[in-house]
Amino acid sequence: MSQQKKIIISGRPASSGKVVGRVRILVSFKDCSSLFDQEILVTEMTSANFMPAIKKAAAIVTDYGGATCHAAIISRELGIPCIVGTKSATKDLKTGDLIEVDANQGLVSIIKKG
Amino acid sequence: MFKKSQNKIINDYLQAIVQSLNNGGSTVHFWPFGPGQVDSYFIDVFSINIFEKFKNDRQKFKEALLTLNPKVLRWFLIPFVILGIKLARNFEGYQVEKDELVGFVQAVKEVLEQMVRSESFCLDRKNLLLDQEQVEEIVQRQAWWGPENKKVVSFLSVDLESYIWSIDFDLFAYGVFWHGPYITSTKKCLLIKEFVDLNSEIWNLNIPYSKIKIFYLFQNPIEVEIDFMNHIIYKDDIWNQLERVAVEVDGQIIKEITKVEELSLFFSEKREKQVKLVESLSPQELIRKGAVVNYYMFRQFFEYYQESWEVPAEVDHRIKEWGLKYWEEFKQQASSKQPSENFFVKLYSPENSYSG
Numbered sequence: 001m002s003q004q005k006k007i008i009i010s011g012r013p014a015s016s017g018k019v020v021g022r023v024r025i026l027v028s029f030k031d032c033s034s035l036f037d038q039e040i041l042v043t044e045m046t047s048a049n050f051m052p053a054i055k056k057a058a059a060i061v062t063d064y065g066g067a068t069c070h071a072a073i074i075s076r077e078l079g080i081p082c083i084v085g086t087k088s089a090t091k092d093l094k095t096g097d098l099i100e101v102d103a104n105q106g107l108v109s110i111i112k113k114g
Numbered sequence: 115m116f117k118k119s120q121n122k123i124i125n126d127y128l129q130a131i132v133q134s135l136n137n138g139g140s141t142v143h144f145w146p147f148g149p150g151q152v153d154s155y156f157i158d159v160f161s162i163n164i165f166e167k168f169k170n171d172r173q174k175f176k177e178a179l180l181t182l183n184p185k186v187l188r189w190f191l192i193p194f195v196i197l198g199i200k201l202a203r204n205f206e207g208y209q210v211e212k213d214e215l216v217g218f219v220q221a222v223k224e225v226l227e228q229m230v231r232s233e234s235f236c237l238d239r240k241n242l243l244l245d246q247e248q249v250e251e252i253v254q255r256q257a258w259w260g261p262e263n264k265k266v267v268s269f270l271s272v273d274l275e276s277y278i279w280s281i282d283f284d285l286f287a288y289g290v291f292w293h294g295p296y297i298t299s300t301k302k303c304l305l306i307k308e309f310v311d312l313n314s315e316i317w318n319l320n321i322p323y324s325k326i327k328i329f330y331l332f333q334n335p336i337e338v339e340i341d342f343m344n345h346i347i348y349k350d351d352i353w354n355q356l357e358r359v360a361v362e363v364d365g366q367i368i369k370e371i372t373k374v375e376e377l378s379l380f381f382s383e384k385r386e387k388q389v390k391l392v393e394s395l396s397p398q399e400l401i402r403k404g405a406v407v408n409y410y411m412f413r414q415f416f417e418y419y420q421e422s423w424e425v426p427a428e429v430d431h432r433i434k435e436w437g438l439k440y441w442e443e444f445k446q447q448a449s450s451k452q453p454s455e456n457f458f459v460k461l462y463s464p465e466n467s468y469s470g
Contacts, residue, residue: 029389
């Protein structure tokens, strides 16, 4: 399968790795239960409240945060790729988009719009 | 590059703060409140109390500080009290000389030097609390699991950390800290993550556990650093070099991995309830709880002086009188761009009058 990747977002790599998965935008931690196993959690910033979703996520992408924010710390220990501080992931991505998260480079590419 | 101080101790202290900020120490986007939203209501009252104790009897002050954790002394005491005293000087006419504030930093550093076996402000990127004998004893006595149980222990670690954030709030999170890296006699690298005060008195959660330690033994060498704010920093993935892992609950070594799973579930459920409770609090209640968490963090210090750690009546009076003035004012700042490192150097330096 050869699909055109389009890099649309960059941020700070917080936990290395590369995965492909469907986006799930979470506006609030109250939506955690809407995230399915192995979806990619995209949100402004995680906090203690997001744990139910983080445990199921294949990767995390956040708008804000640095190398020692909640998302970065938790993702490193769980060994899931994480990019923080993208500024616009929650605006540029939509739930259902198929994306590649390259947390080695800090890049997010859209493979297929949802 | 920040402007250096002529005083080596102050220079080291400011350098340590800059190093931590460069490691990603964020001052924006905290839950459930950000810097300034809560501490504006008590920072001067708290700082004057602490500082007067230092001025009255330096030796007793240092003895009292020994009851606290190095993480609390570094990040929750020194910069906070310096800022609080500068605010009191600028706005309330509190009398204090620059040399007294410098002496305060020096006194805390002297206490840290008694507690820590590495550079006291973590400028050597270590936080060594144990001697070699204690390290070897840990390696010998733990019921170590192999990498096959790494995931289970990782879940416990992140569930505990999130639980701590739900009871101490992001801004403080004094109940979790890392120490190490320790090099063992067999050239392995030991990191220890400690969770303390799990049954915090201030929430009445009836947690049957007080302290949990997680021990991580890595193939050596791994490149890992711990800084002034107790961030753990590593550029490469250290977790794939993890050889063994162990868990200790209130001094008891956990031998069954199913117990770790039970603990993870237990703290996950407690966190969920706690988050709901915190989310239900009004801004006034959050301001007061923030003050309570801050004072409670120093309870052993106050107890050493045979004083109550409870929030002073003056703070309650302010919450009532001032309303949400500072809560709203700092709410805007808490979600805006992070200030420059020079801003923080000026803000936390004892050698100027800048208070933001």
